[in-house]
Amino acid sequence: METNIVRTRIAPSPTGFVHIGAIRTVLYDYALSKHSGGKFIIRLEDTDRNRLVEGSEEYLYKMIKAYGLSWDEGPDIGGPYAPYKQSERLPMYQHAANELVEKGFAYYAFDTIERLDKLREEQEKAGVRTHYDNRDRDLDTSEAKKRVDSGEKYCVRLKIPSSSKIEFIDPISKKKTVWESKDLDDIILLKSDGYPTYHLAVVIDDVAMKITHVLRGPEWIATTPYHIYLYGCMGYKIPEIIHVTVIVDPRTGKKFSKRDQTGLFLADKYIKEGYLPEGVLNYIMLLGWAPKDNSEIYSLSEFVEAFGVDGLQKANPIFNQKKLEWFAGQYFRGISLENLLGRIKLWVSEYGKEYQEVIQKIDLSDAKEESLLKMVQERSITFVSFLSQLKNIYFESEKYEIENAKGIKDRSKEELSKATDSLLEAISKLNEDSSLWTHEDWELGVRDIAKTYTWKDADVFMLLRVSILATPFSPPLFEVMQYLGKAKCLKRIEKFKTTL
């Protein structure tokens, strides 16, 4: 029963960055395996010791968890095919490499880096395809073995048979691609430092870990024939190899650069900015995969249920911030206030220290406040937007955004000052107990002022809004004022007047 189970894996190299596209690949891997009750595995491809970045392993785990995803086997939790770090599996690769040499599928090569660099340089100058010149391909095997045993530096190269063809049928496009050996290279399998290259390690490990489906980026298409050939040499069954799309940067039209200095598409950007991860996840689900019925809102479990290779797209999608925000809003408004507040607290403790004082004031037991919070929630798409709105309500501001307030930004100080006085007068007539205020009384007062000064009603409302909340955008004013109470409102308007 274990034999037919779907097993997928993500095989990241710990170089420091976790891209939103990597999260998407994890998601697809996860969904593909879970769809049929399979397993999802993390395997660390840390064979390039020059590029290792301290802490990137933990960071990767943290990001995957942050998006609500999980794994069944991995370096941290182990599993039946441990170890899950390639650097701890070296003997397996070395053994396999030697076996390939013995069987005639690979050979020892003794080139220096300098020679190869020079070779490439000459080829580039000559305008031909850069490739290995197969210098050591036909060395006598026992002779080569002697040199190896004597301690000479060597690497192991794959011996691509001449005049051969390697075929691959892509599960998404269903098209067959044929590579000819003249376009292929005798790639290195085992480096001279004893570490395997990706090509050897990935094949060995995917077989060893019984991976049934390989999901990877299109940058691997060009090396797929090597992998296929290797599976054949070792008599292994080839897993389904599925090349998913890459997410394209709308600014450049190209795939996200490895070191985008703006950090615009790093996985933790959205976490830090206070997006609900399930909203971001829902957005990236549909960036490269679509169901036949065009449904859009999917929880993770619904996605797992619906996901299949058939829905995977061929063309690379362009990242669209606006649509992400739409999803974010859908989710932000859709969760309960209790849930939201609980998550905000967690977020503030890690990413939003500056909002500490805001969350301390939140009091859900107060019914008035609960309805206020709901109004703020409806107008937010991130924790940041939620908390900054709340901050304007809870605390007096030092800075008034008059420049953005239509209807009052072009009026003179004298004019604003006079109208503010009238506002003070009108508010002071309201009942001390704001719960007794009626919307009609309140509104009538404002409209009277508008009539007196021949302003538009909306402009007086705006003045009142800015004077109390400092911002031209807010939840409904009446409710906010009622929440604050008469004394605070008057105090804030007074303060505003002094800044005119």
Added chain:
RNA sequence: GGCCUCGUCGUCUAACGGUUAGGACACGGCGUUCUCAACGCUGUAAUCGGAGUUCGAUUCUCCGCGAGGUCACCA
């Protein structure tokens, strides 16, 4: 440059060879309205080009064009 992949509204996408080419985001208009959202109605907007196969092509084939990927002892 060699090899490979891809090409439906601005964007994400749907459409057994037969649809007025559908939906979503964005954008515009209208409505609601104290602002901002949200919401309802509504509008603009696409099959890269050319041949061929077919009664009929977004769909199949070929040729162009465009875009992307890849050509390391990196993954």
